[in-house]
Amino acid sequence: MKKKKIIITRRNAIITGMATLSGLMLTGCSKKTPPTYGNILRMGDALTYLAHRTLLPGQSLVKEYDHSAISSFPATGTTDPGDPKGKYYNKTYRQIHSSAFSDWSLKIEGSVSKPGSYTLSQLQGFPSRTQITRHTCEEGWTAIAEWTGVPLSHVLQHAGIKPGARYVNFHAYDGYIDSIDLMDAFHPQTILAYGMNGQALPVPHGAPLRVRVETQIGYKSIKYIKKIEASDTFVDYGVDTGWAWYTGI
């Protein structure tokens, strides 16, 4: 008798477990949290995103290293949007590069009370943060570098981010568009970097300004940014390309 009782409990537990699991996934669907549900594969990414946001302590810092740990660093993806022979050539970038980024500025728009733009020296005048962190590329390699920049949270607050904003979308000169949620945008180590290893950020690594999202895979740290948009909707580059929107894993 007792044995039978256990079996029923077990089966019920499995059914409850399954229901909870699908319930979690459904919640993700109905609330339209990223990533979008284009296909089955992205269900896993959605579950990972949900699990990370639910289970992980949100603002824990990634490991920071000693100066001696700085390593060689491959430049991949777009390595110069000003190269006319390049796949993602941008004429404007070529012009601003030739004037040493003196007439470059970062646009901020969307759900902010003070939309506008910031020059490089304005950004450099903000409180800065320097961090030596590990870059984890989706390809499988890692590299350590020192990054100097202004915390993204500072810029967003300076521009007066509105309560309705839920995502921060980045637009780059090479045509790349991507976004992060506010949890990552307000992470203390998420910075807009203008310096690398004590020098001005080199062109292959995203000059004059790149994002560093240390809690996600390398491709979220987009290079050559020209515009930031706070929004209640997110840009999902991966709908067409198949790449995951959330890559904390």
Added chain:
Amino acid sequence: MHIADPNHITVKHKRWVKLSHWIITISFFLLAFSGFVILMCHPRLYWGEVGNDLTPALFELPVSRNYQHGGWEKTTAFFETKNSPVSSSRTYDIWNQNGWGRSLHFLSAWFLVVTGLSYLLWGSLTGHFKRNLFPGSKEFNLKSIGIDVKNHLRLTIRPDSGGPNYGLLQKSSYLIVIFFLLPLVALTGLTMSPAITAAYPFLLKIFFGAQSARTIHFFASVALVLFLIIHVVMIIISGFKKQMRSMTWGK
């Protein structure tokens, strides 16, 4: 009695054991396949925190056209010191299918982890591990290990008992897979995640860094594939049809 009498069967595989076995089997195949696709993108393995095309590798596997492609511009030093780390731009269009490869890997990993944890829970609560997997103290002695090894070497494999009436080496290999290799492969996998290691930095410590974790992940996977091959061979030798029946819907 060492060789079980196939006509005297009392214990059968439990339904939850069969179910979790097959879910884990499918997710393992998908993980091994997508894991190989991911490895093909960067077939170099390292030790420590850092490893990339501009740093030395432990070894490199000739499994894709990315193998030693050498498509890099002249390097630029970051510092004016003698052995300064360098930067270089890639000129070679690498083979990269990680978009779906990674997503498939993580989706399958969810099935493996959720099923695996449920299995561990039921296994402890129902006494399945104690009853069927942990060798008894009488069973676990040099003499019986010796006999079992000898029998395996002679390929005198006991016929299928139709249930969890396992031999000594069989129990040991299952225990290694369940309590060592699968947890190891899952934990080293998590150690490659920047969000996870931000929350749980001890993972980087116990596996000696992100790249070491990747290398251990690779070797643990290879060990699991070897186990799978031996497992299938043993099933064939001990009676494929009957084994499959007792592990599926058979009586």
